[in-house]
Amino acid sequence: MEFKNEVIELLAEICQEDEVKANPDIDLFEAGLLDSFGTVEMLVEVESRFGISVPISEFDRDVWNTPNHIAEQLAKLK
Amino acid sequence: MTVFGSFSFFFILAAFLIPTVILGLQGKSxxxxxxxxxxxxxxxxxxxxxxxxxxxxxxxxxxxxxxxxxxxxxxxxxxxxxxxxxxxxxxxxxxxxxxxxxxxxxxxxxxxxxxxxxxxxxxxxxxxxxxxxxxxxxxxxxxxxxxxxxxxxxxxxxxxxxxxxxxxxxxxxxxxxxVPTSEQYQEMLYIGINRIFQGFLYKFIIGYLINNELLLKLNDISWISTFQREIIYMYGYSLYLFFDFAGYSAFAIGVSYIMGVRTPENFNKPFISRNIKDFWNRWHMTLSFWFRDYVYMRLVFWITKKKWIKDRIAISNIGYVVLFMLMGIWHVAGGAALQYIVYGLYHALIMVLYNYFEKWNKKHKKWPQKNKFVHVFSIFLTFNFICFGFYIFSGHLTNYWQSGNFLHS
Incomplete structure (x- = not known):
């Protein structure tokens, strides 16, 4: 649970939007909160903060679409 | 024989697809x-x-x-x-x-x-x-x-x-x-046939008509100026390019589905894009996603990780310039180069400008995204930027420029 909150916190920082925390099921790409650049920033931060390296080609927007889903995917790779 | 280029191709294809369909409908591989x-x-x-x-x-x-x-x-x-x-x-x-x-x-x-x-x-x-x-x-x-x-x-x-x-x-x-079940295959077959007929409509009816009835006849119309002719050409060519290529893609996707492969989509209503970023998520998608994933994102990742440059916008802009220059160079074909390189530069430039605009708007919120009027106007504006891009792509701008007509008319 704590890990999930940390991930959502990180996403809120990158998207510069608190809506991410209020609604963790929001599709970040559809809502225009996250784009390719934001994705890369997130992956770099995930690597430095959590020590999890996610290959860019692993990042499929259909799977890594909401804060909750991103947290789940990262938990799997932990 | 040209792929999807003639009716004889489609007849041969249909004949060879019969066993594929029979096996598929029986739920067999x-x-x-x-x-x-x-x-x-x-x-x-x-x-x-x-x-x-x-x-x-x-x-x-x-x-x-x-x-x-x-x-x-x-x-x-x-x-x-x-x-x-x-x-x-x-x-x-x-x-x-x-x-x-x-x-x-x-x-x-x-x-x-x-x-x-x-x-x-x-x-x-x-x-x-x-x-x-x-x-x-x-x-x-x-x-x-x-x-x-x-x-x-x-x-x-x-x-x-x-x-x-x-x-x-x-x-x-x-x-x-x-191996899809019989029911799953029926659905794929239905989508496949549907897409093939969409391809006929797009490529052989709409695309064909725009090209033959408008673009190829433009030079015969004497009562319009060169400038007006070029404007008509710009919009006509843009629509032609879409219907021709989206039609071709529909054939490829349709035949793929019949063969049990869900080949990814290439177009998603590109002319209703709200901005240039949106456009590149809708136009020739498999190509732009390739460049996004294997050029832009990898390059941006590399620069961010090595901390060479701190400015976020600058990193992102470097990524866009590299991406669109490569895309431009990639289009170079059979000795024609200038128009494609200018095309790449043009798209790099508007992506960079849009990047600054987006940042500015996030701060000042002068361009409300949810307003209906703003939405329609954004589509209109984007459409014109896109069409001018295709005009460069067609080679007409560079020809026009070199012929000297550009300054006179």
Whole structure:
């Protein structure tokens, strides 16, 4: 649970939007909160903060679409 | 025979698809049959003799065979190497080797016109697929050796051989590894037939009419000025390009579905894009996603991680400039270069400008995204920017400029 909150916190920082925390099921790409650049920033931060390296080609927007889903995917790779 | 180019092609195709459909409807695997049919269609497609030039056809076939062997060796070799080691320098060398045939094929016409026979239809699309496998092997997503028959089937999948859509190996492999049930296949068949008829409508009716009734007749209209003619050409050509290419993609996707492969979409209503970023998520999607994932994101990742540049906008802009310059250079064909390079520069420029606008708007919120009027106006504005881009792409701007008409009219 704590890990999930940390991930959502990180996403809120990158998207510069608190809506991410209020609604963790929001599709970040559809809502225009996250784009390719934001994705890369997130992956770099995930690597430095959590020590999890996610290959860019692993990042499929259909799977890594909401804060909750991103947290789940990262938990799997932990 | 040109792929999806004539009714005789479609008749032959329909006949050969009968066993595929029968097996599919019975819920049986049609993979082996499709693989054999694929080879046969490659022969049909590449034995196309244009303008009675038999030599050219033979050269293209030889180039295709050499190219395929070359890519197989690189992919197989790199997967074997990657199991033991993972040096960055080796990865770069492998990528360079993988795109080398494309580079040679593109640059030959500039060195000597007589050397322009080196290459074949679809070389760039097949290269994209090869490089994609190398990238995913580097990322550790492809770990085991790929069976040769599947690899060849993927690279040389005939519905997408000449102009895409550009599929990805793991996705493609998943499709050919599962046998759909009879019900699932019925649905795929339905979508497939639907898409093929959409292709007829787009390419052979709408696209054909725009080209034959408008674009080719424009020069006969004497009562309009050159400038007006060029404006009409700009919009007409943009629509033609969409219907022709989206129609072609619909054929490729439709036939793929009938063969049990859910080839990804290439277009998603590009003319209702709200902004230029939105446009690149809707136009020639498999190409722009390829450049996004394998050029832009990797480059941005690298620069961010190495902390060379702090300014976020600057990093992102460098990424866009590199992406669109490469895309522009990639379009260079048969000795025509200037229009495509200007096209690349143009899109790089508007992406950069949009990037600044987006940042500015996030702060000041002067351009409310949810307002209906703003939305419609954004679409209108984007549409005009896009059409001007295609006008550059058509080569008319550079011709117009060079002919000197540009300043006079």
């Amino acid at each position: 049609n993979k082996t049959y499709n693989m054999i049919m694929n080879l046969l269609f490659l022969i049909i497609i590449f034995s196309n003799v244009s303008n009675g030039n038999v030599n050219k056809t033979i050269y293209a076939a030889i180039c295709l065979v050499i190219f395929t062997i070359w890519q197989m060796m690189i992919i197989k070799g790199y997967i074997a190497y990657r199991k033991r080691e993972n040096k960055t320098s080796t990865f770069y060398i492998v990528v360079i080797l993988s795109i080398l045939p494309l580079v040679i094929s593109k640059s030959m016409p500039f060195i000597d016109k007589h050397l322009s026979f080196i290459g074949f239809l679809g070389i760039s699309y097949l290269t994209f697929k090869g490089v994609q496998i190398v990238m995913e092997t580097r990322d550790g997503l492809i770990k085991e050796q790929l069976p040769l028959d599947r690899l060849i089937y993927f690279i040389l999948y005939f519905p997408a051989v000449s102009s895409g859509p550009i599929d990805r190996y793991r996705r493609f492999d998943k499709d050919i590894s599962t």
